[in-house]
Amino acid sequence: MSADVDVRAWLRSRGTETIQHPGGTLYAHLCRVEERLADLGHGADLRSAGLTHAAYGTDGFGLALLDWSDRATLRNLVGHAAEALVYLYGACDRRSSWQGLAATGEVTDRFTGRVVRLDADQLTPYVDLSVVNELDVIEQDPSLLDRHGDYFRGLFRSWAPVVSPPLVERLRRVLDR
Numbered sequence: 001m002s003a004d005v006d007v008r009a010w011l012r013s014r015g016t017e018t019i020q021h022p023g024g025t026l027y028a029h030l031c032r033v034e035e036r037l038a039d040l041g042h043g044a045d046l047r048s049a050g051l052t053h054a055a056y057g058t059d060g061f062g063l064a065l066l067d068w069s070d071r072a073t074l075r076n077l078v079g080h081a082a083e084a085l086v087y088l089y090g091a092c093d094r095r096s097s098w099q100g101l102a103a104t105g106e107v108t109d110r111f112t113g114r115v116v117r118l119d120a121d122q123l124t125p126y127v128d129l130s131v132v133n134e135l136d137v138i139e140q141d142p143s144l145l146d147r148h149g150d151y152f153r154g155l156f157r158s159w160a161p162v163v164s165p166p167l168v169e170r171l172r173r174v175l176d177r
Contacts, residue, residue: 007051007077014065023140026054026063036132040166046125048082049089053129056090059110064090068111088116089129098155101127102162120162127162135174149175 008031016027023029034051042050055074057064066073068090075083092098093110100106105118107126118126134152138145145152153175160168 003077004048004051007048010077011052011065016065019063021061021140022137022144029136029140030054032136033129033132036136037128040128040132040164040170042125042128042164045079045081046085046129048078049085049125050129050132052078052082052086053089053133055086058090059092059094085122085125085129088118088122088126098130099158102159123162124164127159128164128167131156131159131163131167131171135170138174145175 011027011030016030017025019026021029023032030051030053033053034047037047037050052074054061054063055065056068068087071083071087074086077083078086088107091107091109091111093108096108097106101123105123107116107118108114109116138152156163156171156175160171163171
């Protein structure tokens, strides 16, 4: 059994196929994020993080599949690098972190209150995961772009210097409609 199959089985065992999410279920969303990261040419760690990015819940999606203090469970499934990115993604206090992220590289941890400074090797994968996630949600529910388009356009423009090159064109296509 491959590691990806194990992760997908774990996600299903956590009920993700029954949790509603734009575009169907949380499971479908997680799979789409992983597939889109693969289409962009990202490696296994970022793809695994994409597949499990909601494990600890997020600032925008409060349902957690696993308590954030039980990091070893997810680390055993996806590896240290992927789990560290999932934790960062789930722990991010978006209100205090996202607007200045490209300039500061700082993420406020909503679980602990600590501020973490990302280096260049961490910042682009984090931003790419965030962008791909938000684009999937927007593509599944275009009314979100109608309601929050100015916010996302401004945010993603501010992140442009740290977004991976393959993602820049995708951002333009979705946000400039």
